[in-house]
Amino acid sequence: MAIPFTLRGTDGLWMTNGPPALGTQPDFKRDTSKTCKVFAYSKDGLLFAWCNGEFVNIVNTQTFKLVHQLNLPRTSCMEFSPQGNLLMTWEPYQVDTDAKHGIPNLGFWDVKTGQCVKTLIQKKQTSWAPQWTADEHLSSRNVNNEIHFFEDHNFDVIKEKLHLQKISTFALSPAGPPYMVAGYVPGSKGQPSFVRLFKYPNLSTPIANKSFFKCDKVEMAWNKAGTGVLILTSTETSNESYYGDQGLYFIASNGESMKVTLGKNGPIYHLQWSPKSNEFCVVYGFMPAKATLYDMKAEPIFDFGTGPRNYCYYNCQGSIVCLAGFGNLRGNMEFWDVKQKQLIVQTNAPDTTNFEWCPDGQHILTATTAPRLRVANGYRIWHYTGALLEQVNLEEKKELWEVKWQNQPEETIKDFQIKYKPVEGVPSLPQPETKVAAYRPPGAGGRPASVKLHDYEAPSVVNETAKANKPLTKNQKKREARKAKASQEVSTENHDQSTLMDFPSIGNAETDKKIRNIRKKLQQIEKIKEQQQAGKQLEKNQLEKIQGEAALMKELEDLVLS
Known part of the structure; x- marks a missing residue:
């Protein structure tokens, strides 16, 4: 079955089918309004809503029949609740003069009846939508630096409040129960910023706390299972980097927390959890950037090496990850088999401003959209083996603003066998190229340039040896030191015993005992002398022992020759 995708631009709002029915149109009637502001799919893709500047329309994607029409012409943002029971809409804030x-x-609309459930005031467009758990039992929103929690769509009663002084950002785990929420409080007057993790409804006692001194803002990302949250901290200014300082931390739902160790200095461009919730990928470091796969203990398990990339995207099955270089990079795309840790193919999608995996996990939609780029707007459909299946460019002076696949029910998302042989594609349409001669210094004398700009690192599995080189925490250092000391004492004791017994008996038990005692003292003096050579400051009694070495040697000689 073909999965359609929706496009929004100067020609209005329309749909077209993806593979295997490329180029065909579903039964959706194009909306030719040139003021279509926003559209949204429900999580299972069975409902579709859009605002055309006059009404908000909701249709069933199986029949494309109109379900409801809401008189909300100023709607600028919209989103369905996770189960598709409510449609949330946001309009620019106004004051009644x-x-x-x-x-x-901020409106909540019952999708079944079309009636308004509740309206609230939400001044800022940033983080306008409440956060939900996947079962819709719990929803939450930030109100004047206080987190309000609602249960079962009842927005008239605030069931719980999270009181943290000057809390600015929070992240509600999508899974549950148990329901988890992380809250961030910025530092002030020499106090560090911190993130605290709570288990709902016990919001008075945190189960984890992580503080940071270099932090102006944070971004938090839960995995799908709600077993861990990543915290990306950043500062706007830094003496060391133009990008400021950044740090990445991991907090598990059981309260364990740790810093994610990165293998290269530089900014963190992008990170994403696997849909399987058992690993995450991070792209970081000065160009060429490094990409690394981490497990649920924040330990690196695979290094993708370095390359021209600043994004990472998992397919819906979590079996393929695409490392891409968009924006100021030239559209490099690397597709990796996550299980085999093997590169499938590398290709290029120049001028890409939008990237999205198809829900089937095998096809990709890339697009050039306005206002990021206003020239040569259009889209391309790819196969994960690098084959270009379709390329469509809009007519000159026409703009494409947004493009998105239709969501699919989770039960329809199936695993598939990854193949490395490219499928049959179409030739890419010619792109305008500007040839720029390579720079040659004045003293080159016309010789060809031989400067190698970057040395790329090859991908590698992170083995136990590499993990052993990872900097230890304070507790780990203490444990290792205790083990080493105990091992050394046992080894020294065994060595001393074997050395003391390793001499021929004189035949007299009393004399043998005296010889053993003298040899033991001489070994102790030898150790003290080694410490002295290493630069250690010796005590008075240790110096006296060294001075007595000659007398002990003379006494030992007399006993052996007697």
């Missing part, structure tokens, strides 16, 4: 109070601009 007569009543001199704000007009509620």
Whole structure:
């Protein structure tokens, strides 16, 4: 069955089918309004909503029949709740000049009845949508630096509040129960910033706390299973880097926390959890950037080497990860088999501003959209083996603003066998090229340039030897030191015993005992002398022992020759 995708631009809103029915149109009637502001799919893809500047329309994607039409012409953002029971809409905040109070601009609409469940005031567009758990039992929003929690779509009653002084950001785990929430409080007056993890509804006692001194803001990302959250800290300014300082930390739902050790200095460009929730990928470091795969203990398990990339994208099955270089990079795309840790193919999608995996996990949609790029807007459909299946460019002076695959129910997302042989594709349409001669210094004398700009690192599995080279924590250092000391004492004791017994008996038990005692003292003096040669400051009694070495040697000689 073909999975369609939706496009929004100056020609309005329309749909087209993906593989295997490329180029065909579903039964959706194009909306030709040139003021289509926003559209959204429900998580299972069975509902589709959009605003055309007059109404918000909701249709069933199986029949494309209109379900509801809402008189909300100013809607700028919309989103379905995880189970598709509610449609949330946001309009720019306004104040009633007569009543001199704000007009509620965040609406919750029952998809079955089309009735408004609740309206609230949400001034800022940033983080406008409440956060939900996957079962829709719990929803939460930040109100004046206080997190309010609601249960079972009842927005008239605040069930719980998270009180943290000046809390600015939070992240609700999508899974549960148990339900987990992480809250961030920025530092002030020499105090560090911190993130605390709570288990709902016990919001008075945190189960984990992580503090940071170099932090102006954080981004938090839970995995799908709700077993761990990644915290990306950043500062706007730094004496060491133009990009500021960044740090990456991991907190597990059981309260364990640790810093993610990165293998190269530089900014963190992108990170993403695997849909399987058992690993995550990070792209970081000065160009050429490094990409590394980490497990649930924040330990590196595979190093993808370095290359021109600044994004990482998992397919819906978590079996393939694409490392891509977009924006100021030239569109490099590397497709990796996650299980085999093997490169499938490397290709290029120049001028890409939008990348999205198809829910089937085998096809990719890349697009050039406005306002990022206003020239040569269009889209391409790829296969994960690097084959270009379709390329469509809009007419000149026409703009494409947004493009997105239709979501699919989770039960329809199936695993598949990864193949390395490319499927049959189509030739890429010619792109305008500007040839720039390589720079040659004045003293080159016309000789060809031979400067190698970058040395790329090869990918590698992170083995136990590499893990052993990872910097130890304070507790790990203490444990290793205790083990080493105990091992050394046992080894020294065994060595001393074997050395003391390793001499021929004189035949007199009393004389043999005296010889053993003298040899033991001489071995102790030898160790003290080694410490002295290593630069250690000796005690007075240790110096006296060294001075007595000659007398002990004379006494030992007399006993042996007697």
